[in-house]
Amino acid sequence: MTIDQVIEQTETERKAKKRARAKAYDQKHKAEKANYNKVYYQTHKATLKACHHSYYLGHIDQTRASAKAWAEDNPNRLKLTAKRWRGDNSEKCQAMHKTYENTHKEAIRARKQTYYKANRERVLAVQQAYRESHRDEINVSNRSYAQAHTKEASARMRAWRSANHDKDRANQRTWRHGHPEKVLAIAHRRRARKANARGADYTTAEMIAGRCEVWGWRCWLCGAPMEAVDHVIPLARGGTHWPANLRPCCGSCNSRKGARWPYDLTRGETET
Ligand SMILES: [Zn+2]
Numbered sequence: 001m002t003i004d005q006v007i008e009q010t011e012t013e014r015k016a017k018k019r020a021r022a023k024a025y026d027q028k029h030k031a032e033k034a035n036y037n038k039v040y041y042q043t044h045k046a047t048l049k050a051c052h053h054s055y056y057l058g059h060i061d062q063t064r065a066s067a068k069a070w071a072e073d074n075p076n077r078l079k080l081t082a083k084r085w086r087g088d089n090s091e092k093c094q095a096m097h098k099t100y101e102n103t104h105k106e107a108i109r110a111r112k113q114t115y116y117k118a119n120r121e122r123v124l125a126v127q128q129a130y131r132e133s134h135r136d137e138i139n140v141s142n143r144s145y146a147q148a149h150t151k152e153a154s155a156r157m158r159a160w161r162s163a164n165h166d167k168d169r170a171n172q173r174t175w176r177h178g179h180p181e182k183v184l185a186i187a188h189r190r191r192a193r194k195a196n197a198r199g200a201d202y203t204t205a206e207m208i209a210g211r212c213e214v215w216g217w218r219c220w221l222c223g224a225p226m227e228a229v230d231h232v233i234p235l236a237r238g239g240t241h242w243p244a245n246l247r248p249c250c251g252s253c254n255s256r257k258g259a260r261w262p263y264d265l266t267r268g269e270t271e272t
Pocket residue numbers: 219220221222223224249250251252253254
Protein backbone atom coordinates (compact mmCIF):
# COMPACT_ATOMS: atom_id res chain seq x y z
CA MET A 1 0.00 0.00 0.00
CA THR A 2 1.45 3.33 -1.00
CA ILE A 3 1.44 6.31 1.31
CA ASP A 4 -1.17 8.04 -0.88
CA GLN A 5 -3.48 5.05 -0.58
CA VAL A 6 -3.10 5.04 3.17
CA ILE A 7 -3.95 8.74 3.33
CA GLU A 8 -6.98 8.21 1.10
CA GLN A 9 -8.26 5.30 3.21
CA THR A 10 -7.85 7.24 6.42
CA GLU A 11 -9.70 10.16 4.87
CA THR A 12 -12.58 7.91 3.77
CA GLU A 13 -12.87 6.35 7.21
CA ARG A 14 -12.78 9.74 8.84
CA LYS A 15 -15.61 10.99 6.61
CA ALA A 16 -17.71 7.90 7.31
CA LYS A 17 -17.27 8.31 11.04
CA LYS A 18 -18.22 11.98 10.81
CA ARG A 19 -21.39 11.12 8.89
CA ALA A 20 -22.32 8.45 11.44
CA ARG A 21 -21.80 10.91 14.29
CA ALA A 22 -23.91 13.51 12.59
CA LYS A 23 -26.65 10.94 11.97
CA ALA A 24 -26.58 9.80 15.59
CA TYR A 25 -26.77 13.40 16.72
CA ASP A 26 -29.74 14.03 14.41
CA GLN A 27 -31.51 10.93 15.71
CA LYS A 28 -30.97 11.97 19.30
CA HIS A 29 -32.11 15.57 18.74
CA LYS A 30 -34.83 14.92 16.17
CA ALA A 31 -37.64 16.58 18.11
CA GLU A 32 -35.54 19.58 19.04
CA LYS A 33 -34.44 20.03 15.45
CA ALA A 34 -37.98 19.76 14.13
CA ASN A 35 -39.13 22.28 16.68
CA TYR A 36 -36.27 24.61 15.84
CA ASN A 37 -37.15 24.38 12.13
CA LYS A 38 -40.78 25.04 12.87
CA VAL A 39 -40.05 28.08 15.02
CA TYR A 40 -37.56 29.36 12.46
CA TYR A 41 -40.17 28.92 9.71
CA GLN A 42 -42.84 30.73 11.72
CA THR A 43 -40.59 33.69 12.57
CA HIS A 44 -39.11 34.01 9.07
CA LYS A 45 -42.20 33.13 7.07
CA ALA A 46 -42.27 36.25 4.90
CA THR A 47 -38.54 36.19 4.15
CA LEU A 48 -38.61 32.49 3.35
CA LYS A 49 -41.60 32.85 1.10
CA ALA A 50 -40.05 35.79 -0.75
CA CYS A 51 -36.84 33.81 -1.09
CA HIS A 52 -38.68 30.75 -2.44
CA HIS A 53 -40.66 32.89 -4.79
CA SER A 54 -37.65 34.66 -6.23
CA TYR A 55 -35.95 31.28 -6.66
CA TYR A 56 -39.07 30.00 -8.36
CA LEU A 57 -39.16 32.97 -10.72
CA GLY A 58 -35.52 32.49 -11.60
CA HIS A 59 -35.85 28.73 -12.15
CA ILE A 60 -39.38 28.23 -13.40
CA ASP A 61 -38.58 25.45 -15.82
CA GLN A 62 -36.45 23.49 -13.37
CA THR A 63 -38.98 23.91 -10.54
CA ARG A 64 -41.82 22.79 -12.73
CA ALA A 65 -39.90 19.82 -14.02
CA SER A 66 -38.92 18.71 -10.55
CA ALA A 67 -42.45 19.23 -9.21
CA LYS A 68 -43.78 17.15 -12.09
CA ALA A 69 -41.24 14.41 -11.45
CA TRP A 70 -42.13 14.41 -7.75
CA ALA A 71 -45.84 14.24 -8.56
CA GLU A 72 -45.27 11.29 -10.86
CA ASP A 73 -43.27 9.49 -8.20
CA ASN A 74 -45.74 10.25 -5.38
CA PRO A 75 -49.28 10.16 -6.83
CA ASN A 76 -50.89 9.14 -3.54
CA ARG A 77 -49.14 11.77 -1.46
CA LEU A 78 -50.08 14.37 -4.04
CA LYS A 79 -53.73 13.33 -3.84
CA LEU A 80 -53.63 13.42 -0.06
CA THR A 81 -52.03 16.86 0.03
CA ALA A 82 -54.54 18.21 -2.48
CA LYS A 83 -57.41 16.73 -0.48
CA ARG A 84 -56.15 18.23 2.75
CA TRP A 85 -55.69 21.60 1.09
CA ARG A 86 -59.24 21.50 -0.30
CA GLY A 87 -60.56 20.62 3.13
CA ASP A 88 -58.74 23.55 4.72
CA ASN A 89 -59.72 26.00 1.98
CA SER A 90 -63.23 24.97 0.97
CA GLU A 91 -64.49 28.52 0.52
CA LYS A 92 -61.51 29.47 -1.58
CA CYS A 93 -62.06 26.31 -3.61
CA GLN A 94 -65.68 27.13 -4.27
CA ALA A 95 -64.81 30.67 -5.30
CA MET A 96 -62.15 29.34 -7.65
CA HIS A 97 -64.59 26.90 -9.22
CA LYS A 98 -67.15 29.63 -9.67
CA THR A 99 -64.60 31.92 -11.33
CA TYR A 100 -63.50 29.11 -13.59
CA GLU A 101 -67.08 28.29 -14.53
CA ASN A 102 -67.83 31.92 -15.33
CA THR A 103 -64.75 32.43 -17.45
CA HIS A 104 -64.79 29.09 -19.30
CA LYS A 105 -68.45 28.59 -20.11
CA GLU A 106 -67.86 27.67 -23.76
CA ALA A 107 -65.02 25.30 -22.98
CA ILE A 108 -67.07 23.53 -20.29
CA ARG A 109 -70.05 23.18 -22.60
CA ALA A 110 -67.86 21.83 -25.39
CA ARG A 111 -66.23 19.34 -23.04
CA LYS A 112 -69.59 18.16 -21.77
CA GLN A 113 -70.87 17.76 -25.31
CA THR A 114 -67.84 15.78 -26.38
CA TYR A 115 -68.15 13.53 -23.37
CA TYR A 116 -71.87 13.05 -23.98
CA LYS A 117 -71.30 12.14 -27.63
CA ALA A 118 -68.64 9.60 -26.73
CA ASN A 119 -70.56 8.12 -23.74
CA ARG A 120 -74.21 8.67 -24.62
CA GLU A 121 -75.49 5.33 -23.35
CA ARG A 122 -73.61 5.65 -20.11
CA VAL A 123 -74.78 9.21 -19.44
CA LEU A 124 -78.38 8.27 -20.11
CA ALA A 125 -78.12 5.24 -17.84
CA VAL A 126 -76.68 7.33 -15.02
CA GLN A 127 -79.39 9.95 -15.42
CA GLN A 128 -82.09 7.29 -15.47
CA ALA A 129 -80.71 5.63 -12.34
CA TYR A 130 -80.56 8.98 -10.57
CA ARG A 131 -84.16 9.80 -11.49
CA GLU A 132 -85.33 6.42 -10.26
CA SER A 133 -83.54 6.64 -6.91
CA HIS A 134 -84.56 10.28 -6.28
CA ARG A 135 -88.07 10.24 -7.70
CA ASP A 136 -89.81 11.80 -4.68
CA GLU A 137 -87.28 14.58 -4.27
CA ILE A 138 -87.44 15.35 -8.00
CA ASN A 139 -91.24 15.48 -7.95
CA VAL A 140 -91.28 17.83 -4.97
CA SER A 141 -88.70 20.15 -6.46
CA ASN A 142 -90.41 20.13 -9.87
CA ARG A 143 -93.72 20.99 -8.26
CA SER A 144 -92.34 23.84 -6.20
CA TYR A 145 -90.43 25.15 -9.22
CA ALA A 146 -93.59 25.02 -11.34
CA GLN A 147 -95.58 26.82 -8.66
CA ALA A 148 -92.97 29.55 -8.43
CA HIS A 149 -92.70 29.96 -12.21
CA THR A 150 -96.24 29.62 -13.57
CA LYS A 151 -95.95 32.76 -15.71
CA GLU A 152 -92.68 31.70 -17.31
CA ALA A 153 -94.05 28.22 -17.90
CA SER A 154 -97.17 29.43 -19.68
CA ALA A 155 -95.12 31.91 -21.73
CA ARG A 156 -92.80 29.08 -22.74
CA MET A 157 -95.76 26.90 -23.59
CA ARG A 158 -97.30 29.64 -25.73
CA ALA A 159 -94.01 30.21 -27.53
CA TRP A 160 -93.63 26.49 -28.20
CA ARG A 161 -97.18 26.24 -29.45
CA SER A 162 -96.84 29.10 -31.91
CA ALA A 163 -93.55 27.64 -33.17
CA ASN A 164 -94.91 24.07 -33.42
CA HIS A 165 -98.42 24.61 -34.62
CA ASP A 166 -98.94 21.24 -36.32
CA LYS A 167 -97.35 19.23 -33.55
CA ASP A 168 -99.45 21.07 -31.00
CA ARG A 169 -102.67 20.32 -32.83
CA ALA A 170 -101.70 16.67 -33.22
CA ASN A 171 -100.91 16.46 -29.49
CA GLN A 172 -104.24 17.99 -28.61
CA ARG A 173 -106.07 15.60 -30.92
CA THR A 174 -104.34 12.64 -29.30
CA TRP A 175 -105.17 13.90 -25.83
CA ARG A 176 -108.85 14.53 -26.69
CA HIS A 177 -109.05 11.03 -28.16
CA GLY A 178 -107.63 9.50 -24.99
CA HIS A 179 -109.72 11.56 -22.54
CA PRO A 180 -113.30 11.88 -23.86
CA GLU A 181 -114.74 12.34 -20.34
CA LYS A 182 -112.37 15.21 -19.67
CA VAL A 183 -113.21 16.83 -22.99
CA LEU A 184 -116.89 16.64 -22.08
CA ALA A 185 -116.22 18.06 -18.62
CA ILE A 186 -114.28 20.96 -20.11
CA ALA A 187 -117.09 21.74 -22.57
CA HIS A 188 -119.61 21.64 -19.73
CA ARG A 189 -117.49 23.83 -17.55
CA ARG A 190 -117.13 26.37 -20.33
CA ARG A 191 -120.88 26.49 -20.82
CA ALA A 192 -121.50 26.70 -17.07
CA ARG A 193 -118.98 29.49 -16.72
CA LYS A 194 -120.65 31.38 -19.53
CA ALA A 195 -123.96 31.07 -17.66
CA ASN A 196 -122.26 32.22 -14.44
CA ALA A 197 -123.35 28.96 -12.80
CA ARG A 198 -122.01 28.14 -9.35
CA GLY A 199 -119.69 25.14 -9.19
CA ALA A 200 -118.32 25.86 -12.66
CA ASP A 201 -114.75 26.19 -11.41
CA TYR A 202 -115.00 23.28 -9.06
CA THR A 203 -116.65 20.28 -10.73
CA THR A 204 -114.13 17.88 -12.28
CA ALA A 205 -114.45 15.11 -14.84
CA GLU A 206 -114.11 12.58 -12.00
CA MET A 207 -117.06 14.08 -10.12
CA ILE A 208 -119.23 14.02 -13.24
CA ALA A 209 -118.21 10.39 -13.80
CA GLY A 210 -119.30 9.72 -10.20
CA ARG A 211 -122.78 11.14 -10.94
CA CYS A 212 -123.04 9.03 -14.12
CA GLU A 213 -122.05 5.95 -12.11
CA VAL A 214 -124.99 6.61 -9.74
CA TRP A 215 -127.36 6.40 -12.72
CA GLY A 216 -125.59 3.39 -14.26
CA TRP A 217 -124.38 5.47 -17.23
CA ARG A 218 -127.97 5.56 -18.53
CA CYS A 219 -130.35 8.40 -19.35
CA TRP A 220 -132.06 9.45 -16.11
CA LEU A 221 -135.30 10.16 -18.06
CA CYS A 222 -135.73 7.14 -20.37
CA GLY A 223 -132.99 4.64 -19.38
CA ALA A 224 -131.25 4.65 -22.79
CA PRO A 225 -127.43 4.63 -22.86
CA MET A 226 -126.14 8.08 -21.91
CA GLU A 227 -124.96 10.46 -24.59
CA ALA A 228 -124.84 13.75 -22.70
CA VAL A 229 -124.75 15.23 -19.23
CA ASP A 230 -127.93 17.05 -18.28
CA HIS A 231 -128.23 20.01 -15.94
CA VAL A 232 -131.41 18.91 -14.15
CA ILE A 233 -132.32 22.52 -13.39
CA PRO A 234 -131.12 24.10 -16.66
CA LEU A 235 -128.29 26.61 -16.51
CA ALA A 236 -130.59 29.08 -18.22
CA ARG A 237 -132.98 28.73 -15.24
CA GLY A 238 -130.28 29.39 -12.65
CA GLY A 239 -129.22 25.74 -12.21
CA THR A 240 -125.71 25.15 -10.89
CA HIS A 241 -122.80 23.13 -12.21
CA TRP A 242 -122.38 21.38 -8.88
CA PRO A 243 -122.39 17.57 -9.20
CA ALA A 244 -125.79 17.46 -7.43
CA ASN A 245 -127.42 19.13 -10.46
CA LEU A 246 -125.82 16.78 -13.00
CA ARG A 247 -127.26 13.56 -14.41
CA PRO A 248 -126.53 11.38 -17.45
CA CYS A 249 -128.98 11.81 -20.32
CA CYS A 250 -129.59 10.48 -23.83
CA GLY A 251 -129.35 12.84 -26.78
CA SER A 252 -133.02 13.00 -27.62
CA CYS A 253 -134.23 13.51 -24.02
CA ASN A 254 -131.56 16.14 -23.60
CA SER A 255 -132.65 18.14 -26.64
CA ARG A 256 -136.38 17.67 -25.87
CA LYS A 257 -135.84 18.90 -22.30
CA GLY A 258 -133.73 21.84 -23.37
CA ALA A 259 -134.18 24.77 -20.99
CA ARG A 260 -137.62 23.71 -19.74
CA TRP A 261 -138.18 23.73 -16.00
CA PRO A 262 -140.06 22.37 -14.12
CA TYR A 263 -140.06 19.25 -16.28
CA ASP A 264 -142.98 16.79 -16.28
CA LEU A 265 -141.57 13.30 -16.58
CA THR A 266 -144.86 11.68 -17.67
CA ARG A 267 -145.77 14.17 -20.41
CA GLY A 268 -142.17 14.87 -21.30
CA GLU A 269 -142.50 18.57 -20.73
CA THR A 270 -144.14 21.35 -18.84
CA GLU A 271 -144.68 24.63 -20.55
CA THR A 272 -143.80 27.52 -18.34
ZN1 LIG B 1 -133.51 9.62 -22.64
